[in-house]
Amino acid sequence: MSDARREPWPDPSPEPQYATMAQQAEAASFGMWVFLATEVLFFGGMLLAYAWARGSFPAGFAEAGRHTKIFIGSVNTVVLLTSSFTMAWAVNAAEHGRRRPTAWLLAATALLALLFLALKGVEYHQEWTEHLVPGLNFREEGPNAHAVELFYFLYFMLTGIHGIHVTIGIGLIAVTMVRAWRGAFSERYYTPVEVTGLYWHFVDIVWIFLYPLIYLVGRSGP
Amino acid sequence: MTTATVTGKTDEPVVGTRNYLTEGGVTLRSWLLTRDHKRIAILYTLSITLFFFVGGAAATLIRLNLVTPPGIFTPDVYNRLFTLHGIVMVWFFLIPSIPNTMGNFLIPLMIGAKDLAFPRLNLLSWYLYMAAGLLALFAIVIGGVDTGWTFYTPFSSMYSNGYVVLALAAVFTAGFSSILTGLNFIVTTHRMRAPGMTWYRLPVFVWSNYATSIIMVLATPVLAITLALVAVERLLQVGIFDPALGGDPLLFQHLFWFYSHPAVYIMILPGFGVISEVVPCFARKPLFGYKFVVWSSITISVIGFFVWAHHMFVAGISLYAGLVFSLLSYVIAVPSAIKVFNWTATLHKGWISFDAPMLYALGFIGLFTIGGLTGLFLANLAFDVHVTDTYFVVAHFHYIMVGGMVSAYFAGLHYWWPKVTGRLYHEWWARIAALLIFFGFNLTFFPQFILGYLGMQRRYFSYAPEFQLWNIFSSAGASVLAVGYVLPFFYLGWSLFRGQRAGANPWAATGLEWQTSSPPPTHNFDRTPTVTRPPYQYRPEPEPQDV
Amino acid sequence: MKSPSPKGLPRALLLTWVALLALLAATLALAYVPMSGPLNVAVALGISAGKALLVLAVFMKLFRASALTRAAAAAGLFWLGILFALAATDYLTRTVEPAGELSAPTGRNLPAEGR
Numbered sequence: 107m108s109d110a111r112r113e114p115w116p117d118p119s120p121e122p123q124y125a126t127m128a129q130q131a132e133a134a135s136f137g138m139w140v141f142l143a144t145e146v147l148f149f150g151g152m153l154l155a156y157a158w159a160r161g162s163f164p165a166g167f168a169e170a171g172r173h174t175k176i177f178i179g180s181v182n183t184v185v186l187l188t189s190s191f192t193m194a195w196a197v198n199a200a201e202h203g204r205r206r207p208t209a210w211l212l213a214a215t216a217l218l219a220l221l222f223l224a225l226k227g228v229e230y231h232q233e234w235t236e237h238l239v240p241g242l243n244f245r246e247e248g249p250n251a252h253a254v255e256l257f258y259f260l261y262f263m264l265t266g267i268h269g270i271h272v273t274i275g276i277g278l279i280a281v282t283m284v285r286a287w288r289g290a291f292s293e294r295y296y297t298p299v300e301v302t303g304l305y306w307h308f309v310d311i312v313w314i315f316l317y318p319l320i321y322l323v324g325r326s327g328p
Numbered sequence: 329m330t331t332a333t334v335t336g337k338t339d340e341p342v343v344g345t346r347n348y349l350t351e352g353g354v355t356l357r358s359w360l361l362t363r364d365h366k367r368i369a370i371l372y373t374l375s376i377t378l379f380f381f382v383g384g385a386a387a388t389l390i391r392l393n394l395v396t397p398p399g400i401f402t403p404d405v406y407n408r409l410f411t412l413h414g415i416v417m418v419w420f421f422l423i424p425s426i427p428n429t430m431g432n433f434l435i436p437l438m439i440g441a442k443d444l445a446f447p448r449l450n451l452l453s454w455y456l457y458m459a460a461g462l463l464a465l466f467a468i469v470i471g472g473v474d475t476g477w478t479f480y481t482p483f484s485s486m487y488s489n490g491y492v493v494l495a496l497a498a499v500f501t502a503g504f505s506s507i508l509t510g511l512n513f514i515v516t517t518h519r520m521r522a523p524g525m526t527w528y529r530l531p532v533f534v535w536s537n538y539a540t541s542i543i544m545v546l547a548t549p550v551l552a553i554t555l556a557l558v559a560v561e562r563l564l565q566v567g568i569f570d571p572a573l574g575g576d577p578l579l580f581q582h583l584f585w586f587y588s589h590p591a592v593y594i595m596i597l598p599g600f601g602v603i604s605e606v607v608p609c610f611a612r613k614p615l616f617g618y619k620f621v622v623w624s625s626i627t628i629s630v631i632g633f634f635v636w637a638h639h640m641f642v643a644g645i646s647l648y649a650g651l652v653f654s655l656l657s658y659v660i661a662v663p664s665a666i667k668v669f670n671w672t673a674t675l676h677k678g679w680i681s682f683d684a685p686m687l688y689a690l691g692f693i694g695l696f697t698i699g700g701l702t703g704l705f706l707a708n709l710a711f712d713v714h715v716t717d718t719y720f721v722v723a724h725f726h727y728i729m730v731g732g733m734v735s736a737y738f739a740g741l742h743y744w745w746p747k748v749t750g751r752l753y754h755e756w757w758a759r760i761a762a763l764l765i766f767f768g769f770n771l772t773f774f775p776q777f778i779l780g781y782l783g784m785q786r787r788y789f790s791y792a793p794e795f796q797l798w799n800i801f802s803s804a805g806a807s808v809l810a811v812g813y814v815l816p817f818f819y820l821g822w823s824l825f826r827g828q829r830a831g832a833n834p835w836a837a838t839g840l841e842w843q844t845s846s847p848p849p850t851h852n853f854d855r856t857p858t859v860t861r862p863p864y865q866y867r868p869e870p871e872p873q874d875v
Numbered sequence: 876m877k878s879p880s881p882k883g884l885p886r887a888l889l890l891t892w893v894a895l896l897a898l899l900a901a902t903l904a905l906a907y908v909p910m911s912g913p914l915n916v917a918v919a920l921g922i923s924a925g926k927a928l929l930v931l932a933v934f935m936k937l938f939r940a941s942a943l944t945r946a947a948a949a950a951g952l953f954w955l956g957i958l959f960a961l962a963a964t965d966y967l968t969r970t971v972e973p974a975g976e977l978s979a980p981t982g983r984n985l986p987a988e989g990r
């Protein structure tokens with residue numbers, strides 16, 4: 107990694123509204139935390155809907171939960187947890203001014219995220235062929251059909267909006283990666299890496315909660 | 329009567345040769361790509377004015393229809409009119425009104441900063457707002473929506489005819505504009521204050537917008553996702569709100585009002601902020617109980633979230649929930665009352681002058697108090713059953729939203745007009761408009777309390793003949809109100825070209841925004857100010873501030 | 876944080892990753908163990924909370940963050956709590972009348988946009 111510090115860019119000066127780079131960095135990371143608070147409530151609305159529906163139709167939700175692809179779901183959880191790990195590692199590398207490792211770790215994070223989306227696509231495809239997509243091709247018999255449909259409605263809303271967040275994350279990570287590769291960051295300035303990291307970890311946390319709410323429902327039942 | 333208007337420092341440097349209106353170019357491009365919070369504030373002001381007149385036109389047609397019991401419009405047209413009025417006025421005028429215009433313009437000036445923390449986000453917020461607004465107008469032009477601004481399911485998701493999904497998309501987008509603004513204000517208030525600008529030296533206007541931003545950031549996402557769920561339910565005929573699909577319509581109402589009650593405080597808290605600036609200035613006294621005013625704003629932004637189901641008392645929620653929400657709704661009256669007491673105590677033994685901003689502010693205090701007190705009636709379970717969905721409710725929230733918020737908007741508009749434009753408007757015309765608005769407003773909406781109490785239902789194109797007299801009063805008042813709202817258009821517009829040059833501080837007011845030239849330079853201050861004193865250091869006689 | 880090994884992989888991150896995967900394995904296994912009542916959900920969500928806390932504390936550095944940052948993080952959760960707690964006052968005490976035959980005619984026409 108001898109290349110890491112070969113041609114350090116001059117430290118960027120803060121944008122005109124800030125007095126110092128430190129102020130700019132603090133504003134950016136605090137801004138991201140406030141945005142994440144917004145995001146909690148954005149998912150929160152759907153989580154309340156989920157809580158209501160599951161409380162109202164426990165049997166139907168158990169039945170629906172057993173239809174979910176637990177293997178893909180669990181592998182995807184490993185993928186996302188690992189991507190969070192590589193992201194945290196990337197931030198750590200950026201903190202120490204290690205340019206190339208930062209870029210490589212960001213690339214790994216983005217690739218894991220793409221793998222997550224690919225597996226999600228396989229899963230959606232299976233659900234499509236099994237007629238589990240409400241509103242488009244849902245076909246289910248039995249006393250719990252309505253509840254199963256509600257479950258899958260929430261499933262597609264939750265994972266769909268989470269997937270949009272993953273996609274946005276891939277874009278952010280890619281841009282940050284290119285900047286890191288070109289040497290835009292140093293020990294004294296790596297705010298974009300840090301802020302992107304915060305966003306990515308949040309996307310991971312959302313999935314940490316979606317995993318049991320989707321895949322582990324009704325597993326202990328008959 | 330004493331007028332403080334001309335006692336300001338007319339001998340100051342008249343107008344900065346460098347100011348944000350000319351610095352950086354006057355091309356359309358320089359405006360549409362600006363990152364200057366002051367220019368973005370102007371963009372917002374122009375756009376919300378447009379929407380105010382669109383929403384106002386719908387209101388005019390509604391009042392016209394209600395002059396006679398049979399009316400002039402078909403029920404379908406009438407439904408679309410009040411929906412248009414509601415959606416436009418709530419999301420495209422009231423929510424952004426004070427924060428995005430005056431808040432945008434003044435918060436950096438008041439805290440001694442060069443700009444908001446995220447200028448590009450600020451511009452993006454305006455573009456989102458415009459995209460949302462155009463989407464809403466498009467939905468209206470091609471046929472409109474008849475759900476009411478509340479989009480209640482399953483009507484909106486299953487039965488309604490109209491461009492519901494387009495309207496939902498418009499409100500969804502407007503929501504993100506509002507989230508970005510709130511986020512920007514929160515970070516700016518925390519991170520961009522000038523040296524010496526401690527929290528307790530912040531003007532109440534900044535505190536109020538901070539409290540508003542908390543609500544914007546934490547309530548709006550719930551509305552956004554809820555409307556998205558409605559849109560999907562409507563498009564795919566599957567979802568969780570329609571009872572025929574096994575869903576729960578009350579779930580929609582819970583989620584909707586989790587946003588929309590706090591949104592009432594998004595609309596009124598910035599108004600509190602304006603009044604807290606205007607009243608001390610024109611009473612020449614420090615704001616009474618500064619810390620109480622400040623903390624009551626913060627309290628409102630939290631417990632404003634505790635009361636939402638008072639909109640659902642007759643909708644089928646449990647009696648226990650009704651009791652809880654009724655009690656909590658009484659509690660929220662306390663911090664609002666604290667503010668009213670503090671403003672009146674500020675007036676006590678003040679050296680009061682009745683300039684236009686003060687007339688609006690005094691009107692605000694009276695009308696908001698009536699609106700607030702009738703809100704207590706509605707928090708009462710038994711009384712609420714009697715007046716739910718009647719004109720009593722309509723009158724109540726118009727006293728808050730129009731009597732309160734729009735008065736505060738005009739108070740602020742007149743108070744800071746010289747700062748924003750560098751020009752003075754014609755004081756007498758402004759006072760006439762203020763009085764017209766006050767009397768016109770009361771004539772329009774007080775009869776609606778009576779109508780509602782007598783049992784006239786809201787949202788109907790027609791009504792029983794015995795209600796006609798009060799409706800005629802109301803429509804007559806609306807005409808007076810319309811004149812009052814159109815007047816400022818002329819004298820403010822005139823002042824832009826012919827108005828006397830305003831000095832830096834025409835009202836001899838305290839506050840950092842008055843210490844820079846009018847209009848301010850692009851970066852607000854020639855040198856970053858250092859603050860050494862608390863706000864509102866007014867003395868009984870107006871005297872020049874040391875700059 | 877300047878980690879102990881500036882050139883390589885910080886140990887805290889590695890340990891956290893291992894802990895996360897272990898918790899994932901635990902939650903997956905426990906999901907198949909029959910427990911009484913809502914205990915399965917409680918355990919699953921408890922483990923999720925533990926995982927989320929690890930990510931927040933170590934990956935997002937909340938442990939060493941300023942009070943302001945922690946307040947922002949707490950705010951999201953607090954307001955989510957308000958939403959759930961106050962909605963629960965209704966849902967936990969409401970008597971639900973049976974909806975009846977769901978296939979009964981509802982007078983519905985399938986709406987097409989802008990009909």
Ligand SMILES: [Cu+2]
Pocket residue numbers: 588589592635636638639
């Ligand atoms: Cu309310």
